[in-house]
Amino acid sequence: DGDVAIQGTVVRGRERRPHEGEKLVKAQGVTKSFHGNQVLKGVDMDVHAGEVVVVIGPSGSGKTTLVRTLNHLEPADGGSIEINGQTVGCKAGPQGRVVALSDRDISLQRRNIGMVFQRFNLFPHKTVLENVTLAPVQLHLMTAAEAETFGMELLRKVGMAAHAKKYPHQLSGGQQQRIAIARALAMKPSVMLFDEPTSALDPELVAEVLAVIAELARDGMTMVIVTHEMKLARDVADWVVFMEDGNVVKQGPPESLFGPDAEPRIKRFVQSVS
Numbered sequence: 069d070g071d072v073a074i075q076g077t078v079v080r081g082r083e084r085r086p087h088e089g090e091k092l093v094k095a096q097g098v099t100k101s102f103h104g105n106q107v108l109k110g111v112d113m114d115v116h117a118g119e120v121v122v123v124i125g126p127s128g129s130g131k132t133t134l135v136r137t138l139n140h141l142e143p144a145d146g147g148s149i150e151i152n153g154q155t156v157g158c159k160a161g162p163q164g165r166v167v168a169l170s171d172r173d174i175s176l177q178r179r180n181i182g183m184v185f186q187r188f189n190l191f192p193h194k195t196v197l198e199n200v201t202l203a204p205v206q207l208h209l210m211t212a213a214e215a216e217t218f219g220m221e222l223l224r225k226v227g228m229a230a231h232a233k234k235y236p237h238q239l240s241g242g243q244q245q246r247i248a249i250a251r252a253l254a255m256k257p258s259v260m261l262f263d264e265p266t267s268a269l270d271p272e273l274v275a276e277v278l279a280v281i282a283e284l285a286r287d288g289m290t291m292v293i294v295t296h297e298m299k300l301a302r303d304v305a306d307w308v309v310f311m312e313d314g315n316v317v318k319q320g321p322p323e324s325l326f327g328p329d330a331e332p333r334i335k336r337f338v339q340s341v342s
């Protein structure tokens with residue numbers, strides 16, 4: 069009925085999004101090598117507005133590298149990436165054309181793309197609220213007062229408003245990750261990228277972060293999530309991308325990857341991480 073359930077937490081009222089409509093992320097034929105070792109071998113991936121795309125696959129298959137190319141943290145070698153209709157710089161474009169963006173263009177594009185890492189990397193000497201308000205104020209997108217009001221709203225959303233004046237070291241890993249999510253949301257990004265957001269957490273802290281992600285999904289946030297949490301893939305994803313050895317080998321709605329008719333290699337993978 070469209071509800072999503074994360075370890076007993078039911079987030080109500082979200083219909084599965086169809087894999088169609090306006091594309092916020094359009095990656096085609098993306099390639100990337102490190103020292104002659106090709107780790108992305110021509111990856112195609114589309115993410116539509118409001119859609120949650122979960123990227124799964126064995127370690128080393130290129131999942132992290134793929135999301136990092138979307139945010140310019142790693143320049144792709146070839147292929148094309150568009151986010152919000154804007155080309156993300158590749159060393160070589162579709163026809164071998166060099167597409168080099170200025171640092172200014174890159175930072176403008178990054179404002180539109182929220183990123184949450186495995187390690188939360190909060191500013192240790194700033195309070196929780198300061199961590200959330202810093203970027204929009206520094207970039208003159210909001211006044212300090214506006215950023216505080218919006219920051220508190222975001223902290224309420226991730227269940228951390230009561231901790232606004234604390235410092236990161238006073239908080240658990242799950243709480244810090246929820247703040248890292250609020251910090252990314254403070255820039256009002258059109259897409260949120262998550263790179264294994266729960267894999268550095270103690271097992272008992274995973275659920276609270278998954279519940280926040282599920283709630284963002286319910287709000288209609290467009291997200292790309294690299295994860296080993298099959299619950300997230302099963303319960304929250306609209307679309308699942310399975311990578312192996314630098315390629316997308318299968319993509320589709322969750323039931324097509326996790327159902328009884330799933331391919332043996334996907335079943336083996338799911339068993340290995342469950």
Ligand code: ADP
Binds near residue numbers: 102127132133
């Ligand atoms: P996954 O996220 O699926 O585990 P990664 O994208 O992290 O896969 O890694 C894919 C491959 O690329 C791995 O073999 C990894 O060792 C290699 N790799 C990733 N980043 C770098 C880097 N900065 N320098 C060299 N090799 C890298």
